[in-house]
Amino acid sequence: MTVVRVCARPLPASTFIAGGADAVRRPEHLAPAARPVVDALSDLPGVPARTVNAVRLNGGVQAASGLLLAAGKPPRLSAAVLACTLLPVTWAGHRFREAEDEGERTQQRIHFLKNLSMPGGLLMAAPADEDGHHLLP
Template sequence: MSLVRFLARPMLASSFVLAGVDKLRNADDTVEQLSPLLRRAADALPFQTDEKVLARVIGGTQVGAGVLFATGKAARLSASLLAVISALNAFVEWRSADISSKEGRDARRTQLLKNVTLTGGVLLASVDTAGKPSLAWRAEHLAADARKTASHLASDARKTTGKKLHKADKAVRKAVDHAVGA
């Protein structure tokens, strides 16, 4: 892992870990903020669950994904989870912000900018391959190599089979000529 990744991942993840811990500690506040979304999520689940439990799950997911991302374990997956959570936070904070005063509107814009910036950062991290080719690139090149190998094998088979057929044809003709001519 490069020095930049070693330093940047924990720096970026710290905001998510602290926010997740806060969501776990203050689940009631989280439920109040996320109430419309949690209600929909609870209704969509096949089993009965409390909104407070879902708020804690979101907080726990945020802490877990943040820690995994900070340590570089499953970094792309955890960054993707953090991007979804960050976008959710941006939406919820945008809708619930106080816009009755100029200061409230300024705070709303600043908070939105922070959330969009964090989302952009973890989106970039979710596609970072750490200098290694992505799975799509590897699959594409593996398929190209397989096609080349199959083409070469088919060409060799045609050449070998063609030569053997020509030899067999010659031997049969010679045998026929020998049998007829004798």
């Protein structure tokens, strides 16, 4: 494994550790944006009925997976889990097309695009498996 990959893993992980811990501690400030997504997914198994619990669950998964990725324990799995947690977060939190204020729309579009780029960075930071296969070819 290259030195670059070892150094690269903690960088995206830090965002998930901090954001996930904040979501666990204070889910109320994220719950209004998350409510439409939680309502849409509430019929799926494992999705909590209460929005604050869904926000806490996603935050806990992000914080734990971020810590694992930063520590390099199992980096492929933790990177993949983190990439998956971005789907509901991006869908719920960065609805730039619905923003009426141009400045807010611009900020939400920036965050939306940042969230789209994060899975690529996460998957590139994950090392190859024992057979030399990467998550991304």
